Amino acid sequence: MADKSAPAAAESQRQGSLIPRLRVSRPTMSRVDQAVTDYVLGNPEEVIPAAVADLATRCGVSVGSVVGFCQRLGFKGFSDFKIALAREVAESGLPTDRRSTSDLENVVEFHRLALAETMTLNPAETVDAVVDAILDAGRIEFYAVGVAHPVAAIASAGLTLIGFRANAAPDAHMQLVTASQLGPKDVAIGISPTGRVPETIRSLEVAKSQGATTVCITNSLGSPVANTSDIQLLATPADMDTFTTPLPSLVTHMALVDTIFVSLIRKARPQTAAYQQRANEYIQQWL
Template sequence: MRRKTSVTKRAGETADGDNRRPLLTYIKGILASLNPTDRLIADCVLADPEKVLTSSIAQLKDASGASVGAIVAFCRRVGTAGFAEFKIALARDLAQSGLPGGQLENGSQLEKVFQVHAQSLIETVQVNPPAQFERIVQLIGKSRRVELFSIGQSYPVAYTAYCNFLLLGLQASAHFDSHMQLIAASQLEKGDVAIGISLSGTTRETVECLQVAKSKGAATICLTNAIKSPITEHSDYCLYATPSEIKYFQAPLASRVTQLALIDALFVSLALKHKSRTATKLQQSGEALLKRRLE
């Protein structure tokens, strides 16, 4: 329980508490968890952050349709003391990263999509504190067994993680069937690690598997694009992949590139921490696969 509390606190630390976690990125990450009034304010801020920066609280009230009290409460909810401090954090955010999506007005569709992915990768690095990532690497490296849970669009990410962990010699599995995933979760115990991957953080089957794994004593980790989503409530540690600016085809664009980048980062970090074991396993795998090559 102590670990979960610390994770929640870090998630609430935005530009004021952690300069690696930009304010606008954080707001985008918690959109799905906001109530209707907060969502009005958040949408107004994300639509034109520069305008909000030069607006009074009364002007933001008129633009968003929310009350002054609701705006102050929203500012506190995202980690700032009030509207004045919120604007300071917003100014710092814009100065450091520029307007999100600002380069998408011109250029081909190819350029637009790649620009979105590039920005999402940058934000993903910023939204995951290095110390938190290092703790996750250590936890997986010392685990007895790693079980991955995911369905739908996120399952290929889980399968990729399973393949990478297998190359490193870790005992890992990623069942495709949701019933088999639940059975696997029920058989975990202390010393095992359960990893749930969900774009929305609300996928019932994945959240349920983490909940069961946690009740059995396994350490739980989630990889999601939604901060403060239900999956984070059952996770000891969280990895966040930032959502895409593009609304159409949202699931593939928002999750695949940033989630896979985090999986690659885990793979490289684990490989470097266990160099001798990794070299041996990769050599064994390479020799076996070489026999499958066409002459």
């Protein structure tokens, strides 16, 4: 079974991705911290030169709340927070206004930024931990409902194609059944943009109680789905105000699934290539 503490070291590397980390942490923050986060994400270039009292006034919170916000993110205080924010804004080259008159350009830019942020949130060590767990697994079960389930179905189909015993039951009750049948050599992967879907949470809890390694793909750090998972893969739309549904998450979630798929093929090429070749030969007979 995979080392379930492996992602712990990688978690510290996520700390450098301040803006993406604020996005995925926001849903589980207090209202005060959400107010500060919203202002920082919406006005990063105004925050950098601001005094702590000025930011507190703009956010409608106390100075102590701003300092506490910075400390909860792992900084000594507001000054360290501003240095990290300034560095990240400079490195990203984010302009103050990215809007275009073309809807297509806006959507493509939205997804480009979301994919870039998702990449910074997931160190190679975290992805490797997921891949190693799958390589050692006797069985891989995906758990998702609603618009997240197509990602689970595609992921399951991809793993099956290269020789892994993978499944994504479409019914929430059957997902609980499959979770109850897992064991210490198996892997359960929950997919939920909000991280708060009861059916997915429960399936992961049951799988975990049976000793399976639990993995999640979510946009919400600190959510119940994330907290139930041994390994967390984080995704983020670049601007949560652009869309009002979880549909944008499908792009970043699929990017993470594709990364797992490519890594599995690279690490187990002889076996996966043989399964792919055999499947293609039979499929070609029907074309």
